[in-house]
Amino acid sequence: MSVSKPSIHDVATLANVSKSLVSLALMGSPKVGEESRAKILVAAETLGYRKNAAARTLAAKRSKTIGVLVLDLHNPVFAEILDGVQIEMRKNGFTTMLVSGGEDPVFEQSDIETLLQFQIEGLILISHRLAPERLAAIAAEVPTVVVTRSDIQLPAMDTVSNDDVAGTGLAVDFLVTLGHSKIVCLSGGENPPSNSRVQGYLQAMERNNLSESARVVPGGLSDATGYAAATKALKLSPTALVVANDFAAMGAIAAIQEAGLRVPEDISVIGYDGISIGGLKNVNLTTVSQPLAELGTLAATRLVERINNPKEPAKQITVSAQLLVRGTTKEPTGATELAN
Amino acid sequence: MSVSKPSIHDVATLANVSKSLVSLALMGSPKVGEESRAKILVAAETLGYRKNAAARTLAAKRSKTIGVLVLDLHNPVFAEILDGVQIEMRKNGFTTMLVSGGEDPVFEQSDIETLLQFQIEGLILISHRLAPERLAAIAAEVPTVVVTRSDIQLPAMDTVSNDDVAGTGLAVDFLVTLGHSKIVCLSGGENPPSNSRVQGYLQAMERNNLSESARVVPGGLSDATGYAAATKALKLSPTALVVANDFAAMGAIAAIQEAGLRVPEDISVIGYDGISIGGLKNVNLTTVSQPLAELGTLAATRLVERINNPKEPAKQITVSAQLLVRGTTKEPTGATELAN
């Protein structure tokens, strides 16, 4: 009687067969006799046998594991994407190893290093702040797909993201349809997706012949920065606000209400992301909704393809966002003068 | 020239030393000569050598890895706890393997199985829905610490949580101090932490001689359920609401405002958790704040202790929550009649 955990060898002994047969049986190979299979399964069960993943990885020279790096787990956007990834990976028989860098960007690099040491077969980056050359180096080592950022495109790296330019365009077009023209954009700060959203706003204003009245107020991606930006934006007497993301939009709404105005009667507000978490159902925010779980599923599917066929060239996958019209948008009620 | 990744053997050859010396050098052993160490480091660097974690785990018979199971990554409470865990584990030289069960409770069990296959040396459960007998079985296999739930206590399992009873008491006491007596509790549904919070409410009402006017309205942990519960609670004409968590409190505030009442002028609201995420800074919610990251740090520290000393008996660690007085509480303004 051994103190340590039972190995495949113990199972073989108890079942009176060879190690390799046990291995085959446990992998579900069809070339194992019914009788032996039964014996082996019983033996494994009675011993409380459990596969040793480290040994399997070493012997099989593949880990059946992929790594995921999430920049910020606090952001529900990323959590939802992750859901999609996990579900799809499970379907494909892969284990997902998740690490979240957190505060310090230095960890981001060392976390990837750790994943690589674990012999991951593929890597999914859900929002990152890696330099292009680092990305290139990583993608050269392991099939990599980046979710949420399409600004850096490398020949060996797949990309899955929503079309921020088109998405923001949807918001502007809708507001114009409602009759708005004093539409102000609250930016999300200096990061690639936010830049694209501003870009989408500007393009949409232009194609609606509203270039003249286009105004971008610098903001951020939290409700606090949204609040601050909206406060400034109010001086421009807008009838509608197109905001960088849902959190900032919530902040903007708070600022508007605090100024004694109503949403949407006095000012319409549109967010971006379509997060579904506590604090939003009652705000009932009109937003440009990204198919978040789908982004995750697509990334996972794509990664599995790349793992199974490494030669295949990388793809840039774009999914379209959808305007979710809810309670924070309405026709403008004339009145307000353009102070500018 | 080999196509596959360089192994310790390749490094040894290039550095003109033995495999074992390379191993020692890479582990930072002091009994490696300066000269050799330098040669080895250079060789490793030029080859782009990276340790194979699977091989290390197998040979060393320990993985230097711990597993974390998080029930719901969408909940910022858990994300914050996780931060604490990761930071502390990194300090101790452990890799953290994170899995999040997600929707289906069946996965919860299989995810733990996966972690165990990876030879984790310890397990942290951040909110789970495992039956006591399953927990016992797991704790028997690997040092385990449960965060956030103290209802199930097992001799072999550590527990780290905040004192929900005392925390809710803080909220009630504060309201009483302000002069409130019509204090209604919105419960968080049927789960251990929520039950404790209701318990804390009832006890505090009793010690303040308010048992008579104690009222618990069944609710939930999302803003939608908080909204619904608050709507019902308004019929009791309360001057203050003690709510199960921050999300539900936000929903409650929305319901109050929609009913034409103001927070805190007409009704005070206190949440629980102290989440710091987008949508809260403007609500400026008075809340009972748990030291979330600290819960994670404590859990990690405790787990490392248990790993290093498996014989040590399990502990039940409780940290106290803190009342964070912000903008949603105020003295009652007389007026409102108790309809009940």
Add this chain to the structure above:
DNA sequence: ATGAAAGCGCTAACAT
């Protein structure tokens, strides 16, 4: 300070 050798638990040819 360094090397030789054994072996961790498994998979994967290759027999039979």
Add this chain to the structure above:
DNA sequence: ATGTTAGCGCTTTCAT
């Protein structure tokens, strides 16, 4: 259908 053998890349005695 089943057994034999040879490693996977590393750590770890044990010599030297």
